[in-house]
Amino acid sequence: DVKVTQSSRYLVKRTGEKVFLECVQDMDHENMFWYRQDPGLGLRLIYFSYDVKMKEKGDIPEGYSVSREKKERFSLILESASTNQTSMYLCASSWGGTANTEAFFGQGTRLTVV
């Protein structure tokens, strides 16, 4: 079974802190994604990566950055956390380039910024 593991289920951080959310997948997938999920707003793409060190901005990249130094690991960084970044964060991975391949999600990280 494909496994996408996010490092924390719940996280509480203070305003202004630098926050790292880690995601690891074990299926050698090329593509990795970070989404933010808020009530009524669906899944909003923050960043996408299709290869090591390659990244593409999604719909809401402001206030976030990412790092992909190894194929299996994709990190989301909140440079200076703010209360409006309180949300559920979801990581996903998929095979690249070929259709007929769905994305697999981690269990999510519920981040609260106080």
Next chain:
Amino acid sequence: QQQVKQSPQSLIVQKGGISIINCAYENTAFDYFPWYQQFPGKGPALLIAIRPDVSGKKEGRFTISFNKSAKQFSLHIMDSQPGDSATYFCAAIRDQTGANNLFFGTGTRLTVIP
């Protein structure tokens, strides 16, 4: 611009009834259409998926109907059960490397009343 439009935003169905969720897309490059089911506090998980060369697919109580000419597809949940209460996302995938190839609908929150 929303690549995949999903409706309704929320749905309440009596136990034993049929739940129907609709999605529409414009980009004819999409060639794989998965549906995801998400329970509260969990990441989305693949439920059922279809390619556009077939008009429908059935897995247990879950059926996808697909209308390629209308660029629409729907999820039908037959004999809906309280355990089906979840948020459902449709998605569309295109065969593309080096760029995001996965697009989600905004989600439907289904509540099945006992």
